[in-house]
Amino acid sequence: MSTETTSTTESAGTTDGAQTGAGWWMRNSRALLKLALPLILTNFAYVALTTVDIVMLGRLGAVEIAAAGLAIALFNQLRTTGTGLVTGVSNLVAEARVQGDRQRVGALLFAGFFWATVCGVVFGAALLLIGPLLVLLGQDPAVVDKAGEFLMVLAPGMLPCLWFQNLRHFTTGLKRPGPLLAITLASVGVTIGLNYVLIYGKFGLPAFGFVGVAIATVTVFLLSFLAFVAVILRDGVLRSYLTSPDARRWNGDAVRAVWRLGLPISGTYASEAGFFSVLTLVIGSLGVDALAAQTVLNQIVYVVFMISAGLSHAASIHISEAGGGNDYVTARRMGLLGTAWGVIATLAIAVVYLAIPNPIVSLFLSTEHAGNSDIVALTATGLLIAALMQVFDAVQNIGNGILRGIGDTAGPFRISLVGYWLIGLPAGYLLGVSADWGVEGVWIGQTIGLAATAAILLVAFLRRVDRLHRTAAGTPVPESELS
Structure with missing residues (x-):
């Protein structure tokens, strides 16, 4: 995209890697958001295509x-x-x-x-x-x-x-x-x-x-x-x-x-998309209303997801620039900065979810249509769960981007297998089907999977960037950390 032409003088750069304090965070927040905003707007325009479809349906x-x-x-x-x-x-x-x-x-x-x-x-x-x-x-x-x-x-x-x-x-x-x-x-x-x-x-x-x-x-x-x-x-x-x-x-x-x-990029994308697709199939087994509510909730969360997608790409580019100059102090800070902005943005939207869940859902589902009232109520409940879920979703999305920024494309795929498939999917099935919590249980299990994935990705980024920093500084790295 055109935002990739941003010059290095506007990025994190290598000249301020040793600086600390509010000035660094403000300056680099402006650079990060300047790069992320056009990406987010393009993402919003793209997701509007499917949003229009869901609203019409x-x-x-x-x-x-x-x-x-x-x-x-x-x-x-x-x-x-x-x-x-x-x-x-x-x-x-x-x-x-x-x-x-x-x-x-x-x-x-x-x-x-x-x-x-x-x-x-x-x-x-x-x-x-x-x-x-x-x-x-x-x-x-x-x-x-x-x-x-x-x-x-x-x-x-x-x-x-x-x-x-x-x-x-x-x-x-x-x-x-x-x-x-x-x-x-x-x-x-x-x-x-x-x-x-x-x-x-x-x-x-x-x-x-x-x-x-x-x-x-x-x-x-x-x-x-x-x-x-x-x-x-x-x-x-x-x-x-x-x-x-x-x-x-x-x-x-x-x-x-x-x-x-x-x-490996395709594998990571497929793993994440597959996780949501399989959970959609699980929800589909719970009935038509549950599947309809899942369709609307997914679309609402997908719109918000575009914010973290833009931040993820922007943070990845800044980290790549810093890593190219062996400035892994700045790379580490840019990863944390991008993650922080993802949390801030999704928490702000969560407040709106909690304040007016029914009006938001009603934008997608006509309350005048017979039989839609139960779906609106179910989706509104899901929106309350999504208020927390989308925070973890943003962190895991940005975690993928910042790991790519320091040259790790295989790690996110392996982590996705653990977080989505070994934690999130079993949790969703156990809570939704086995414990008979219904679609709400599946949504809670999905949140658990995203939270686990986000935590593992963030820890993996911090460990890898610190290892790269020590290597660049000539400090021996224990053999146990090289894998």
Whole structure:
């Protein structure tokens, strides 16, 4: 993104690593937030696409929002995994650009499209085949039938969605990301218009009902990709890469490089998304109302999650700059500073959750629709749990970013397996199903998993950055700490 062009003079830098006190924290808070804000705004614009879908679906009924929520959860699980695989394209392109290797830049663009296409085809096919299996996982048959209809339309959208992500990371690596925010904001407007037209049947078109949301989503994915291509073709520098022979030619080394760098990132993304997807399946076994409440609650928390995503990326960049100068004192402080701002932001939003839970939920669910009152009440209760859950979610998200900032991409994946799958998932099942606490028990178990993951990630960051600091200072590091 364009925020990656921020100069080192605005970052944590290596010149103030030894300074302490309120002045350091204020100065570097401004630098961190200046970098994070555009990222957060772009994230908000992107998440607005699915938020619009959920709001529109909330006007249709419990079964519709439950079915579409289940389908969207599965789609996002695979989309996130595919996005992780091409995330490393930006780093590799940036490295090739600095070295002046234009041929490799073109090869990396091809490699990114190759992996995006492979993921799009495989994941799209998986979405089409997974529908009937959901009944075996305890989901309501009526919900599964409707989810299958939704996925039948939504699955092909995986390809343009991942192609767009590859272009996003490619142009970011060249420090010419184009008007991503403008494209995404325009997509929101198109989504609102298409949803209204396709759901209710306007301008002579038939009323597609809730499947109209899927048609609108796929259409917006395709239009966003084509708009990004058009932007690139109007930029003389970017066009030369997109139209070069290297961007259309197989290069095994580039394909392997994208795979090696992207695989651990993809694994971490998949682990986190999978954790939420499996818990959604557990909740789906508790009934239609529980699944509908989970769909709305997930979307509300997802919006807030975009704040920590921006802070995570910004803190990661500052830490990388400090680490590049062997200034691990500043790297450590920037990690803690980013985490602190994540906690502050989510606690401020938690106050709003606690003060007006029902009005917030009513933005997503129409209280005038028969049967929605119970779902609104259930979701409002979940929002009270989410007030604490989102704090831990922010800390674990930022923890991933700050560990990447000091060069650790495998650690977050291993930690996610412990925190999500060995702690969070069993806790959610035991409290929600075994202890019969219902959906509230699953939400509490999810919170426990996120808290454990956040704590382990933060400890891992502090241990690793302190070890790097001692190594840079020439202090022997015990062999027990080298693993």
